[in-house]
Amino acid sequence: MINHHNNIVLIGFMGSGKTSVGTKLARAFSYQFLDTDALIEKRANKSIAQIFEEDGEEVFRQMEVEVLTELKESCYDTVISTGGGMPMRKEARELLKGMGTVILLRASKEVTLERLLGDTTRPLLAGEEMEEKVDRLLEERMPYYEESAHVVIETDHKSFYEIINDVEKIMKRA
Numbered sequence: 001m002i003n004h005h006n007n008i009v010l011i012g013f014m015g016s017g018k019t020s021v022g023t024k025l026a027r028a029f030s031y032q033f034l035d036t037d038a039l040i041e042k043r044a045n046k047s048i049a050q051i052f053e054e055d056g057e058e059v060f061r062q063m064e065v066e067v068l069t070e071l072k073e074s075c076y077d078t079v080i081s082t083g084g085g086m087p088m089r090k091e092a093r094e095l096l097k098g099m100g101t102v103i104l105l106r107a108s109k110e111v112t113l114e115r116l117l118g119d120t121t122r123p124l125l126a127g128e129e130m131e132e133k134v135d136r137l138l139e140e141r142m143p144y145y146e147e148s149a150h151v152v153i154e155t156d157h158k159s160f161y162e163i164i165n166d167v168e169k170i171m172k173r174a
């Protein structure tokens with residue numbers, strides 16, 4: 001497993017728990033925690049929803065690649081949580097693999113939908129027919145998630161404690 005910088009990089013669909021697992025992981029490992037969405041919002045000085053609305057998805061995707069490029073140069077001993085669409089760009093997939101141990105947090109469609117129900121912060125799921133959108137995006141993205149990940153953790157019915165335990169085992173092997 002490639003881990004040049006000793007980072008743990010979390011990828012996965014919206015609602016897969018990257019941010020909540022990531023903050024707890026960082027505490028458990030005494031690592032720094034960074035979230036690419038939060039970094040982008042800070043840099044642009046607006047919310048993700050505003051970026052999508054005012055600048056469009058392409059601009060957001062470009063910002064994701066820029067942030068990742070910078071993190072690759074500067075980060076070590078860090079848990080990096082990424083936006084759910086990050087692995088969709090080839091450039092991003094290539095960057096991800098060299099940044100640390102890339103872990104895909106995967107949940108079933110049913111659990112994903114449960115977690116996302118009522119969410120109003122994610123522009124790609126806004127409006128009607130959330131289930132169809134989740135279905136289509138999951139299908140489209142899964143191959144890219146799998147291509148980007150060194151390991152997969154199935155998170156359905158797992159507590160944070162169990163997920164952190166899984167990561168500890170993975171990192172011992174890394």
Ligand code: S3P
Binds near residue numbers: 015048085086121123
């Ligand atoms: C996106 C996921 C979001 C955020 C943006 C786009 C996506 O992050 O980056 O709304 O394309 O799946 P989370 O996965 O943290 O929700």
